[in-house]
Amino acid sequence: MTTVTPPRDGNWVGAIARAHLPKIIGAVVLGLFAAAAGLAQPAMIGNLITTVSTNAPLLVPILAVIGLFAADAALTTVQAYVMGRTGERIVYDTRTTLIHKVLHSDVRAFSALRHGDVQARVVTDTSLLKIALAQSTASIIVDSAMVLGSLVLMLLIDPLLLGVTAACMTVASLVALLLARKLRKEAVRSRTIVGDLGADLHRAIGALNTVKACRAEGLEGHRIGKLALSARRSGIKVSALGAMLSPTMGIGLQASLAVVIVTGMGRVATGSLDAAALTAFIMYLFYLVTPLVMLFTSIGQLQQGRAAIGRINELADIAQEPSVILPPAMQETVVYGRPGVTFDRVRFAYGHDEPTLRGVSFTVPARGLTAIVGPSGSGKTTLLQLLMRFYPVQDGRILIDGQNIGSVPVHVLRGLIGYVQQEDTTLRGTIGDNLSYGIEHATAADVDRALHLAGLRDLVHSLPRGMHTELGEHGVGLSGGQRQRLAIARMLIRRPSLLLLDEATSNLDSDSELAMRTALRAIASECAVISVAHRMSTVVDADRIVVMDAGVVSAVGTHHELLRTSSLYQRLNDIQLRGESPFGEPSCADRVALPLSES
Numbered sequence: 103m104t105t106v107t108p109p110r111d112g113n114w115v116g117a118i119a120r121a122h123l124p125k126i127i128g129a130v131v132l133g134l135f136a137a138a139a140g141l142a143q144p145a146m147i148g149n150l151i152t153t154v155s156t157n158a159p160l161l162v163p164i165l166a167v168i169g170l171f172a173a174d175a176a177l178t179t180v181q182a183y184v185m186g187r188t189g190e191r192i193v194y195d196t197r198t199t200l201i202h203k204v205l206h207s208d209v210r211a212f213s214a215l216r217h218g219d220v221q222a223r224v225v226t227d228t229s230l231l232k233i234a235l236a237q238s239t240a241s242i243i244v245d246s247a248m249v250l251g252s253l254v255l256m257l258l259i260d261p262l263l264l265g266v267t268a269a270c271m272t273v274a275s276l277v278a279l280l281l282a283r284k285l286r287k288e289a290v291r292s293r294t295i296v297g298d299l300g301a302d303l304h305r306a307i308g309a310l311n312t313v314k315a316c317r318a319e320g321l322e323g324h325r326i327g328k329l330a331l332s333a334r335r336s337g338i339k340v341s342a343l344g345a346m347l348s349p350t351m352g353i354g355l356q357a358s359l360a361v362v363i364v365t366g367m368g369r370v371a372t373g374s375l376d377a378a379a380l381t382a383f384i385m386y387l388f389y390l391v392t393p394l395v396m397l398f399t400s401i402g403q404l405q406q407g408r409a410a411i412g413r414i415n416e417l418a419d420i421a422q423e424p425s426v427i428l429p430p431a432m433q434e435t436v437v438y439g440r441p442g443v444t445f446d447r448v449r450f451a452y453g454h455d456e457p458t459l460r461g462v463s464f465t466v467p468a469r470g471l472t473a474i475v476g477p478s479g480s481g482k483t484t485l486l487q488l489l490m491r492f493y494p495v496q497d498g499r500i501l502i503d504g505q506n507i508g509s510v511p512v513h514v515l516r517g518l519i520g521y522v523q524q525e526d527t528t529l530r531g532t533i534g535d536n537l538s539y540g541i542e543h544a545t546a547a548d549v550d551r552a553l554h555l556a557g558l559r560d561l562v563h564s565l566p567r568g569m570h571t572e573l574g575e576h577g578v579g580l581s582g583g584q585r586q587r588l589a590i591a592r593m594l595i596r597r598p599s600l601l602l603l604d605e606a607t608s609n610l611d612s613d614s615e616l617a618m619r620t621a622l623r624a625i626a627s628e629c630a631v632i633s634v635a636h637r638m639s640t641v642v643d644a645d646r647i648v649v650m651d652a653g654v655v656s657a658v659g660t661h662h663e664l665l666r667t668s669s670l671y672q673r674l675n676d677i678q679l680r681g682e683s684p685f686g687e688p689s690c691a692d693r694v695a696l697p698l699s700e701s
């Protein structure tokens with residue numbers, strides 16, 4: 103991949119193209135030589151005609167014409183190859199730049215984007231760059247030179263015939279320019295619709311079971327179909343406008359050809375123009391038209407490309423995660439130290455609305471199990487996301503082993519933490535791929551220990567293909583509880599200093615949950631575990647429980663202490679004992695999941 107200096111004006115595509123400028127210039131130079139070889143041909147043929155008419159030796163003029171044809175063909179071939187290759191490299195560099203930008207983007211900035219549209223920009227829009235930047239740019243320069251050269255040579259042959267030609271071609275060129283402007287507008291619209299189509303398709307595919315369960319196949323089909331129809335209509339308009347460019351110039355050519363032949367033959371008859379000059383002029387007329395048609399076709403392609411370039415630059419400019427580099431000595435403390443975590447008057451709001459966290463303070467020792475409970479929306483997940491630095495703390499501090507996480511490089515911080523998220527994080531691939539995801543060297547002993555702790559060892563051993571068992575998108579092939587255990591095992595392999603579990607055991611049955619509680623106790627003896635929990639059964643044996651309420655810490659203590667001291671905790675406990683969800687609307691799933699010991 104070519105190294106690209108970040109542009110100040112946000113024009114990433116321009117910066118990437120500039121990095122390939124020598125190759126583009128090389129191809130343009132080759133094209134100019136090819137153009138010169140082409141331009142010399144009519145003069146040489148005119149010379150051949152004169153030689154024939156004067157009975158002079160023919161060998162040298164014939165060889166000169168053949169040589170020019172061969173040079174023209176060879177130069178054009180090499181130029182097309184260099185241009186195509188450079189175009190592919192520009193596309194590759196743009197794609198890799200976008201992929202890097204998206205992967206390192208700020209969570210807040212990324213969550214505002216539609217994923218299907220991001221995909222369309224990275225995959226489809228970039229493919230237009232090859233034609234727009236490499237081929238069209240070179241073609242515009244070479245063809246302009248060709249047009250200019252033809253005009254000068256035609257002027258030298260016969261200014262009157264050139265005047266006739268110019269009149270016809272100017273009218274055609276003006277019409278073509280108008281078409282090119284319309285084409286650009288329609289191309290922008292077309293790219294936007296294709297982006298919308300990708301976004302909506304991605305949304306429906308990502309939640310296909312929900313679509314089916316809600317019997318919304320027709321609704322989604324209609325909505326996405328409407329966008330596909332708009333894309334088709336807009337695409338046809340783009341094609342139609344693009345297709346009209348060449349014939350417009352073709353009409354100009356035919357009109358000028360007719361006028362030139364009629365006028366020219368008349369002048370040959372009167373002897374004011376010789377036949378060789380008229381033949382050369384007509385050949386130049388053809389030489390003028392092909393590059394003129396190409397010129398306008400290229401302008402059209404460039405216009406389509408500009409629509410894509412705007413969208414690519416917009417995505418490439420997405421805000422990036424801050425990366426703070428610490429002096430090595432400080433990094434060492436962070437990497438090898440055993441972190442305890444301190445939330446110190448932490449305030450945070452997602453947008454301009456009411457803050458989600460309103461001065462949260464509590465500490466988590468370097469070892470032991472800390473549970474966080476509280477009503478739905480009280481800010482439990484947000485606490486974990488701030489700890490992972492997915493979002494920046496707006497006021498107050500979060501300390502890890504005494505170090506403000508704001509000054510720890512994100513990759514170092516995340517290397518310390520194993521984060522098992524609320525949502526399903528199973529990736530398409532084998533069980534083994536999922537387990538060792540993001541780790542270069544996972545030993546067999548590490549994998550076995552993690553599988554054992556997560557209660558997955560027997561299951562994996564019972565599968566015919568074991569670790570090589572293929573899973574579909576979102577872990578299709580495993581149950582919800584198995585997926586959760588796989589996510590926990592994936593984090594355990596990393597031997598994190600701090601394990602964050604966000605409702606990571608909510609899908610486990612009572613037996614699995616009991617086994618997981620035992621495993622968690624073992625893990626908590628080695629590192630700090632913070633577990634956001636919905637089921638009270640999973641928090642009763644925690645070393646400390648933090649009760650959150652509307653963005654503040656309402657109480658901290660053990661299960662038995664809180665039953666005595668926290669009315670909110672008592673209420674949450676009572677509600678669950680009644681078989682309802684203590685953290686939101688009661689649901690049948692909660693009742694089913696309620697452990698027998700508490701029902």
Ligand SMILES: Nc1ncnc2c1ncn2[C@@H]1O[C@H](COP(=O)(O)OP(=O)(O)OP(=O)(O)O)[C@@H](O)[C@H]1O
Pocket residue numbers: 213452453458476477478479480481482483484485685
């Ligand atoms: N990405 C986001 N953008 C805007 N608001 C958000 C975002 N994520 C969460 N919120 C809001 O922040 C508040 C706290 O959400 P959070 O997920 O931290 O609560 P929670 O206690 O974990 O809830 P639950 O128990 O239901 O998972 C909620 O009101 C929610 O609407």
